[in-house]
Amino acid sequence: MTRQKILITGASSGLGAGMARAFAARGRDLALCARRVDRLDELKAELSRRHPNITVAVAALDVNDHDQVPKVFAELSDELGGIDRIIVNAGIGKGAVLGSGKLWANKATIETNLVSALVQTETALEMFKAAGAGHLVLISSVLGNKGVPGVKAAYAASKAGVTSLGESLRAEYASGPIRVTVVEPGYIESEMTGKSNTTMLMVDNETGVRHMVNAIERESGRAVVPGWPWIPLVALLKVLPPRFTKPFA
Template sequence: MTRQKILITGASSGLGAGMAREFAAKGRDLALCARRAERLDELKAELLERHPGITVAVAALDVNDHDQVPKVFGELSDELGGIDCVIVNAGIGKGYPLGGGKLWANKATIETNLVAALVQIETALEMFKAAGKGHLVLVSSVLGNVGVPGVKAAYAASKAGVTSLGESLRAEYPSGPIKITVLEPGYIESEMTAKSNSTMLMVDNETGVKAMVDAIEKEKGRAVVPGWPWWPLVELMKLLPPKYTKRFA
């Protein structure tokens, strides 16, 4: 099934902007939201110049402003004439070793990546139930499969929560009409991964995004992206004693 009208949160840069470019090239209509409105305007202009046949709607949204999420989703849906697919992508990578005295950084990560994701999920499901169909995509992480010490502890925990929510929904909607996809990206080039100063098995943005969009288009239930080398690594991560997971930090 082709989902023509796609909403992406956190679309102003990184994986969100990359997915927007990939879907635009496929002729999809897009509803893009993020905190940085000026970046969204620039992306919209770029996409329409390259693909003049599509429709692109943009709106400023801080997903931590929970009351604004249903309002903005509704406005974007009205502008596009409905939404077929919602990609819950907005997230941050702040963090500090637990007990290190920077509670604010870990709290911000949990709130943005998990609590705000829950708000987006609830909003999307309400829209899809009213429409009688839809595709909900949750962008988690390979680190959602394992606890990671140091600065990524809160991030890994937040993504484990996102994966768990997605798995619960997959059990609730095993055969539609609402489809659920949980994506677990490995290290893909983006603003967030650049700030982490980690280059371990990093793939370029284009390669990573293509793998993500391919999994979304196939409506896979759960997918590690890109599959190589991350799928076997995820299986290994699940077996490693906790002291060895710091290699992924």
């Protein structure tokens, strides 16, 4: 099934913008939202120039403004004439060592990555139930499979919550009509990973996004991407004693 009309949150940069480019190249119509409207406008102009036959709608949205999520989703749906797939992608990578006195950073990560993902998920499900079908995609992380020490502790916890939420929904809608996919990217070049100073097994944005989009298009239930080397590494990560997970932090 071709999901022609796709909504992506956090689409102004990184993986969100990368997915927008990849889906535009496949001829899909896009609803893109993020806080930074200037970047969305630039992306819309780029995509419209490269792919003049698609429709691109953009809207400002801070996913932490929970009352705005259903309003913006509805407006974008009206502009595109419906939404077939919603990709819950917006997230941040702030963090500090737990107990270091920087609660604000860890709290912001949990609120943006998990609580706001829940709000987007609830909104998406209501829309898909009204439409009779749809594809919900939750962007998690390989770090959702194991707690890690240091500054990524809250981030790993937030993504573990996203993965668990997705798994619950996969069970809830095992027979349809709503499809649910949980994508767990490894380290892919983006604005977020650039700030983290992580270079271990990093792949470029285009390569990483290609693997993500392929998994989304297959409507895989759960996908670790890129598969190599992250599928075996995730299997290893799950069984490692906590004290040995520091290299992933």
